[in-house]
Amino acid sequence: MIRKIEWVILILISMIVGHGCSNDDNVIANSGGPYAGMQANYVNSVYSDNLGEFIVSVYYEAGAEPYTGPIGLTANDTWTITRTSLQSLFMNHVGRVVTVPSGLAAMSALPNQNKTTWTQEQLLNLAKANAPLSTPTEIAVGVYFVNGTLNGDANILGVQFLGYPYAFIFKDVVVAAGGDGATQRYVEQSVVVHEIGHAIGLVNNGLPMVSGHEDAAHPKHSINQDCVMYWAVENRQNILTTLANFIAGNRLNLFGPQSLDDGRSYHP
Numbered sequence: 001m002i003r004k005i006e007w008v009i010l011i012l013i014s015m016i017v018g019h020g021c022s023n024d025d026n027v028i029a030n031s032g033g034p035y036a037g038m039q040a041n042y043v044n045s046v047y048s049d050n051l052g053e054f055i056v057s058v059y060y061e062a063g064a065e066p067y068t069g070p071i072g073l074t075a076n077d078t079w080t081i082t083r084t085s086l087q088s089l090f091m092n093h094v095g096r097v098v099t100v101p102s103g104l105a106a107m108s109a110l111p112n113q114n115k116t117t118w119t120q121e122q123l124l125n126l127a128k129a130n131a132p133l134s135t136p137t138e139i140a141v142g143v144y145f146v147n148g149t150l151n152g153d154a155n156i157l158g159v160q161f162l163g164y165p166y167a168f169i170f171k172d173v174v175v176a177a178g179g180d181g182a183t184q185r186y187v188e189q190s191v192v193v194h195e196i197g198h199a200i201g202l203v204n205n206g207l208p209m210v211s212g213h214e215d216a217a218h219p220k221h222s223i224n225q226d227c228v229m230y231w232a233v234e235n236r237q238n239i240l241t242t243l244a245n246f247i248a249g250n251r252l253n254l255f256g257p258q259s260l261d262d263g264r265s266y267h268p
């Protein structure tokens with residue numbers, strides 16, 4: 001039985017561990033508590049050489065369907081961006097299969113939740129009620145596409161909460177970022193990869209860094225502007241500038257060299 005005061009403390013802790021920045025990041029670096037332990041356990045499982053398959057499970061509310069199909073500039077499939085990025089990160093995890101869906105038929109439709117704004121608790125409740133199954137040899141991360149915004153913030157494109165293997169994408173904010181079909185696909189995919197990146201421990205979020213590349217002004221984000229873990233990837237006002245090189249180069253792996261080093265080097 002948890003007493004009222006303990007709930008208050010838990011709520012206060014949970015308010016400071018979210019990753020979802022607008023212009024600032026509200027994450028307290030190296031915050032301890034149960035969430036850091038949950039995060040460490042998940043990250044160690046993900047980078048273990050015993051893991052045979054890493055699965056991206058996608059869920060979407062009616063009205064918040066992810067983009068699929070050809071990116072537009074090339075014949076590349078939209079979700080090849082997430083798949084290639086993760087395959088690049090796990091390149092030294094020999095034999096590992098990375099499973100990412102391509103079309104809506106391989107994703108799970110959820111009823112419209114009829115929300116214009118979401119709290120952290122509401123998002124986590126949605127994810128927990130529709131969580132992918134993991135086993136010791138197959139671990140999944142859940143990606144949830146929802147309508148509306150995080151706490152009314154029209155600039156936050158996505159969020160991940162420390163300790164939970166879930167990534168949330170705010171479709172209305174993706175659409176509001178603008179751009180043509182190819183640009184929109186790059187915006188959405190880069191937010192997916194960024195939030196999965198947080199969930200699986202990048203940058204100093206449970207995964208040890210080979211070289212220091214954490215942005216002191218934006219904890220848990222890379223100082224490398226040419227890496228998807230750069231803070232501005234989460235922000236509607238900054239994302240188009242940040243992604244210009246990715247789009248022009250038709251890049252499929254969005255992680256920068258420092259992040260790739262971190263993922264390839266960790267074998268707990």
Ligand SMILES: [Zn+2]
Nearest residue numbers: 019020231234
């Ligand atoms: Zn972030």
